[in-house]
Amino acid sequence: MAPPGSIGVVDPGWEHGVAQDERKKKVKCNYCGKIVSGGIYRLKQHLARVSGEVTYCDKSPEEVCLRMKENLVRSTRKLRQSEDNSGQSCSSFHQSNNDDEAEEEEQRCWSRRSKGKLGLSDGSLLRSSGYIDPGWEHGVAQDERKKKVKCNYCNKIVSGGINRFKQHLARIPGEVAPCKNAPEEVYVKIKENMKWHRAGKRQNRPDDEMGALTFRTVSQDPEREEDGEDHDFYPISQDRLMLGNGRFSKDKRKSLDSMNMRSVSEAKPKRARMIPFQSPSSSKQRKLYSSCSNRVVSRKDVTSSISKFFHHVGVPTEAANSLYFQKMIELIGMYGEGFVVPSSHLFSGRLLQDEISTIKSYLREYRSSWLVTGCSIMADTWANTEGKRMISFLVSCPRGVFFHSSVDATDIIEDALSLFKCLDKLVDDIGEENVVQVITQNTAICRSAGKLLEEKRKNMYWTPCAMHCTELVLEDISKLEFVSECLEKAQRITRFIYNQTWLLNLMKNEFTQGLDLLRPAVMRHASGFTTLQSLMDHKASLRGLFQSDGWILSQTAAKSEEGREVEKMVSSAAFWKKVQYVLKSVDPVMQVIHMINDGGDRLSLPYAYGYMCCAKMAIKSINGDDARKYGPFWRVIEYRWNPLFHHPLYVAAYFFNPAYKYRPDFMAQSEVVRGVNECIVRLEPDNTRRITALMQIPEYTSAKADFGTDIAIGTRTELDPAAWWQQHGISCLELQRVAVRILSHTCSSVGCEPKWSVYDQVNSQCQSRFGKKSMKDLTYVHYNLRLREKQLKRRLQHDDGPPPTLNYALLDQLLPDWLVTSEEETLQVEERAENEDHEDDEEEEENCYNMESGNVDGEGEDNLDIYDEDLSDDD
DSSP states (O other): OOOTTTTTTOOOOGGGGGOOOOOOEEEEEEOOOOOSSOOOOHHHHHHHHHHTOOOOOOOSSSHHHHHHHHHHHHHHHHHHHHHHHHHHHHHHGGSSSOHHHHHHHHHHHHHHHHTTTTSHHHHHEEEHHHOOGGGSSSEEETTTOEEEEEETTTTTTEEEEHHHHHHTTTTTTTTEEEEEOOHHHHHHHHHHHHHHHHOOOOOOOTTGGGGGSOEOOSSHHHHHHHOOOOOOOOOOOOHHHHOOOOOOHHHHHEEEEHHHHHHHHTTTTOOOOOOSSSOOTTTHHHHHHHHHHHHOOOOHHHHHHHHHHHHHHTOOOGGGHHHHHHHHHHHHHHOOTTTOOOOOHHHHHHHHHHHHHHHHHHHHEEEEEEEHHOEEEEEEEOOOOSOEEEEEEEEEETTEEEEEEEOOTGGGGGGGHHHHHHHHHHHHHOOOGGEEEEEOOOSSHHHHHHHHOOOOOTTOOEEEOHHHHHHHHHHHHEEEHHHHHHHHHHHHHHHHHHHHHHHHHHHHHHTTTTTOOOOSSSSSSHHHHHHHHHHHHHHHHHHHHHHHHHHTOOOSTTSSSSHHHHHHTTTOOHHHHHHHHHHHHHHHHHHHHHHHHHTTOOSSHHHHHHHHHHHHHHHHHTTTTTTEEEHHHHHHHHHHHHHHHOOOOHHHHHHHOOHHHHHOOOOHHHHHHHHHHHHHHHHHOHHHHHHHHHHHHHHHTTTOOOOOOOOHHTTTTTTTTHHHHHHOOOOHHHHHHHHHHHHHHOOOOOOOOOOGGGGGGGGGGOSHHHEEEEEEHHHHHHHHHHHHHHOOOOOOOTTSSSOOOOHHHHHHHHHHHHEEEEEEEEHHHHHHHHHHHHHHHHHHHHHHHHHTOOOOOHHHHHHHHHHHHHHHHOO
């Protein structure tokens, strides 16, 4: 039962929590069980997921969260109205003839209003409101005064209290050593907390000054605001003080100490906006603000405004799924009224340079790990909308992937020497001592350039992209006669449905619950087989579609030649049986692509060799060990994967992976041993350590010393292979060094998705040096933010959400045969339609003649012939 209020009004927050003490200052949440200090207001912030003062409730229903947010907004509006009413008595003193007396009385009035609210220092204010610093979620106090805090991640004891401990987590240099073991989301969260905490700090002021009133600057010109040139101030509310804001600089805080109410009243009225505590210097301004604040903005108004922006600027609708977009909306809502959007010059100028500095700051953390793990250079080749060949160069390591640069490779990709020079320059930029491999596509030009690179750089490898090789496997499989026949029929089904708008809407609204048949993957041929699997999953829905009243009653589609053929294919059991056989045979190869591209945080190089070997065995088993059936698949795989099956880096990674090495079916072939020896010689420049590492191999092979402990045996398949070697290879340090550098890498050069290429597609339009420099910076920030978002979503497990809306411009590149009807096929369909119309006209004339002559036998014979034909087709 919710505790009643003093006047019989029950706060709606008590429906979702239980008081834990008599004063009702501690409330237990009904959903997550957390005990929130600070009363029912803090519980409502907890349920409404208002950041800054209390942790979120992740288990509360969405409708509860929205209801609590609305309640908090209404409470804030009532508070503002009451404060405006109480301020009217202060404003009456402006009519006095004595300005000095009016100002003194005004100051006393403001002091009375702010007493008990903002007259405290930051620390006492936050403590009195029940605020719990988020830093305590990641550390444990070691003494009564809480001056020493032990980190939960690296066990370091930090002296100096919770603020110094948060500097440790946020990796702020200068006062305390950074924590290298804290997760990325903890680092980002604490870093943001430190920003608003420092911005919200206020110096303690005497009671006789107006320090009880806190001000913030605001400007109609965001560039002047960012540069600290504003001199117009307005007071900040208690809620906004607790949330904090980084836009309040030290110079402005110092200037407030010498400010009095006269300077506030003399501020320029055209630029001053008084929110939410308003100086009574202008009653006109107060009325304008009151009318604005009393306006109720519905969710429909907000979403409509966002929609207009998306469609006006031409922003792809999938941008709404961006973590940065969602964070932007959240922070704008927290900021409240009065926010002025920065100018376009600021976005393309200093703000862009700030983003570049932020990106380079966490890239320095990546570089610090290269001494142990090394890095891989990925040359991602793709075509833009103009048909130009582009190469995006990325650098990958266990800490993450970052974008280095992008070039127009239309001429480079056809010349091995030019490609070699481009790759060689990139290795110089990264540092040869850091690079383990350079990954490119498996073409003849790339192979030639890779050999030239290996001849010059003796301590690194060129490797073909495993994803590209597997895509070539799928391309060759799709050319097999029985597979191509199956794919062509499936493509006719999707083309027919997606080129009939009413039929597509009917299917999605009544049969597939809004889901599409098309399922794009990373590459074109992989997308074809995922779409074929989608058709198989929607088999019952497609049959229901072509048996529905909407289809039967259609005047043109159901009676057309193409419509009848598609309906016949969908209802044919033989067609679906072929689809099922093709999918079963190709599924092991599709699993390889999935593990290479979407294996989560697990790097793919240690598993690539084993994946494809297992895929071959699975295909053999599916076809009942019949060489006539699995032989075509095996020949395709061996032809396309030979460069990988015999590459030293791939076989060495297979050897050093404990998940494979200690299995009974481990293939200890001679090429595996040769690959291990070659990798040790190439990746270890010191001859003494080479010999020592080679001598330590038997200890690893026979699982002696630390390799044979119970914990090492139990974590062979659980731990990442590189982490397993770092944990259990301490008795063989030289071999450990080589193994970790081999096992810490990817085997794919695909790092960016085609739809990310926003800036590269307009790169050719820039001719001036300044324009190219600006576009280079935009591309650099764009790709790195995309890559970081992808990494954060993977860590936060956001990939399990609803399927994204299909981007049909992207589908035209990945699934052209499944959407676009070829000209030849269009002519054939039109020709069949003309012949059909001609036959119908002749049949109608003959029927009319028979009706006039009284002969109706011909109609019965025609119907019988049609029935016999349909029956023979079914047989």
